[in-house]
Amino acid sequence: MYIVQVASECAPVIKAGGLGDVVFGLSRELENQGHTVDVILPKYDCMRYDHIWGLHEDYNDLWVPWGGGSIHCTVFGGKVHGLNCFFIEPHSNESFFNRGKYYGDNDDNLRFAFFSRAVLEYMCVTSKRPEIVHCHDWQTGLLPVMLFEQYKYRGMDSQRVCYTIHNFKHQGGGSVDILRAVQLDNDSYYMSPDRLKDNTLPNHINFMKSGIVYSNAVNTVSPHHAWEARFGNEGYSLGHTLYVHEDKFKGILNGLDYKVWNPELDEYISMPFGPEDFELKAYNKKGLRERLWLEEKDRPIIAYVGRLDDQKGVGLVHHALEYALRRSAQFVLLGSATSDAIKNLFWQTKNRLNDHPDVHLELGFNEELSHLIYAGADMMVVPSNYEPCGLTQMIALKYGTVPIVRGVGGLVNTVFDYDYDETHLPEERNGFVFYQTDVTALESAMHRPLELWYTDRKAFNQLAIQGMRCDYSWRQPVEQYVEVYEKIKV
Numbered sequence: 126m127y128i129v130q131v132a133s134e135c136a137p138v139i140k141a142g143g144l145g146d147v148v149f150g151l152s153r154e155l156e157n158q159g160h161t162v163d164v165i166l167p168k169y170d171c172m173r174y175d176h177i178w179g180l181h182e183d184y185n186d187l188w189v190p191w192g193g194g195s196i197h198c199t200v201f202g203g204k205v206h207g208l209n210c211f212f213i214e215p216h217s218n219e220s221f222f223n224r225g226k227y228y229g230d231n232d233d234n235l236r237f238a239f240f241s242r243a244v245l246e247y248m249c250v251t252s253k254r255p256e257i258v259h260c261h262d263w264q265t266g267l268l269p270v271m272l273f274e275q276y277k278y279r280g281m282d283s284q285r286v287c288y289t290i291h292n293f294k295h296q297g298g299g300s301v302d303i304l305r306a307v308q309l310d311n312d313s314y315y316m317s318p319d320r321l322k323d324n325t326l327p328n329h330i331n332f333m334k335s336g337i338v339y340s341n342a343v344n345t346v347s348p349h350h351a352w353e354a355r356f357g358n359e360g361y362s363l364g365h366t367l368y369v370h371e372d373k374f375k376g377i378l379n380g381l382d383y384k385v386w387n388p389e390l391d392e393y394i395s396m397p398f399g400p401e402d403f404e405l406k407a408y409n410k411k412g413l414r415e416r417l418w419l420e421e422k423d424r425p426i427i428a429y430v431g432r433l434d435d436q437k438g439v440g441l442v443h444h445a446l447e448y449a450l451r452r453s454a455q456f457v458l459l460g461s462a463t464s465d466a467i468k469n470l471f472w473q474t475k476n477r478l479n480d481h482p483d484v485h486l487e488l489g490f491n492e493e494l495s496h497l498i499y500a501g502a503d504m505m506v507v508p509s510n511y512e513p514c515g516l517t518q519m520i521a522l523k524y525g526t527v528p529i530v531r532g533v534g535g536l537v538n539t540v541f542d543y544d545y546d547e548t549h550l551p552e553e554r555n556g557f558v559f560y561q562t563d564v565t566a567l568e569s570a571m572h573r574p575l576e577l578w579y580t581d582r583k584a585f586n587q588l589a590i591q592g593m594r595c596d597y598s599w600r601q602p603v604e605q606y607v608e609v610y611e612k613i614k615v
């Protein structure tokens with residue numbers, strides 16, 4: 126099958142979080158399983174050009190209809206670790222993708238509506254005719270609308286769309302002016318409640334809802350989160366839309382690219398290791414301590430890696446640090462804050478604990494350091510408020526770092542409590558789970574692995590090794606995606 130992935134990120138060239146990892150890992154495994162994949166992305170000024178091989182102009186005469194006129198674009202081609210990628214660069218005064226960052230401007234909705242339109246125009250004029258266009262998250266929600274309302278009549282009538290939702294909280298959208306920009310000129314038709322109209326905001330269109338309504342298949346990134354979105358509050362007002370379209374909606378767990386995330390192959394870490402020589406992990410712990418100026422002593426290291434965002438339960442992340450110190454453990458944090466308030470909180474803490482021999486806070490994004498932390502830490506806390514899938518707990522497992530997670534979303538599908546899980550045999554369990562959002566729940570979940578580490582190291586290590594043996598590769602998830610593609614393709 127020929128599949129085009131359309132997204133705003135693809136690791137390692139463009140990565141703000143899990144979306145980038147997923148687009149890359151999914152595409153690579155599809156290719157491993159014999160399919161042909163192209164990935165189409167915006168050409169940002171701030172992306173990691175050092176991860177692109179053979180960047181060249183692929184198409185220089187792309188005119189993308191926009192508002193009353195059109196915008197000239199150049200499309201670049203290149204390989205990202207073997208993967209065929211295309212990058213769209215608009216030449217306009219708005220500098221849509223030359224802002225020194227991927228997201229966070231007031232016109233994000235317009236920027237990505239433009240991107241979606243540009244992708245279709247590019248495929249249309251270059252006769253790219255994939256069987257499946259796989260769109261990701263709100264940034265590409267308008268693409269299926271334009272495909273089936275406009276481009277279908279320009280020779281693209283046999284393309285089918287699979288739409289994956291990675292985060293229901295960010296839905297994209299805005300006033301009807303966006304319809305003007307993408308030339309969907311029939312307000313009363315598009316603004317009807319069963320099409321693009323936002324479920325709560327009057328006179329607003331909603332990109333993610335548009336993606337759900339118009340795509341041929343829709344999924345989110347874990348079975349449990351699919352259930353939460355459909356029946357709980359996690360769909361952020363899209364629950365009804367999912368109900369209407371329930372026949373095409375499901376959850377497919379994300380995978381990990383074990384060529385990227387694998388302690389046996391990882392070139393960033395001090396010493397490769399696997400479940401058979403778990404004792405070598407100790408060298409990575411030592412290496413991590415040296416790198417972060419932590420004291421060398423017989424103590425566990427607890428880590429947090431992830432965005433510092435309300436979604437991630439930042440209050441509990443902060444409390445985990447305090448509790449770890451109370452229990453004489455060491456704590457390492459790597460995170461980039463998504464708001465000034467959160468940034469201030471963690472900067473204050475960082476300054477207060479600057480000379481502490483048992484703590485290191487690294488505030489920012491650092492891919493290489495994240496590998497060292499996964500490899501060197503003993504435990505990883507993931508106290509999320511909600512978590513569509515979560516990759517950090519799966520990466521931690523692969524690196525023999527025991528996850529302590531809140532039982533929500535994909536965390537429920539991947540971490541099985543050492544003491545209490547009734548659906549898995551003791552030898553299949555791999556971590557610690559708590560459910561409430563208060564500090565007592567977190568502390569009691571952290572207490573259990575700490576006690577095990579202090580009193581029965583052998584059992585703790587055995588648990589870590591069990592985690593390393595879990596298979597969260599892309600193999601199975603990709604089989605499920607291919608099943609979906611087969612079902613919808615013409």
Ligand code: ADP
Nearest residue numbers: 142143431432460461489490491495515516517
């Ligand atoms: P989300 O997509 O919600 O941010 P996930 O757990 O799905 O969270 O994916 C997070 C990915 O981003 C992981 O690969 C993680 O290692 C990486 N990551 C998050 N924050 C940072 C950071 N500050 N530095 C390096 N990598 C990070």
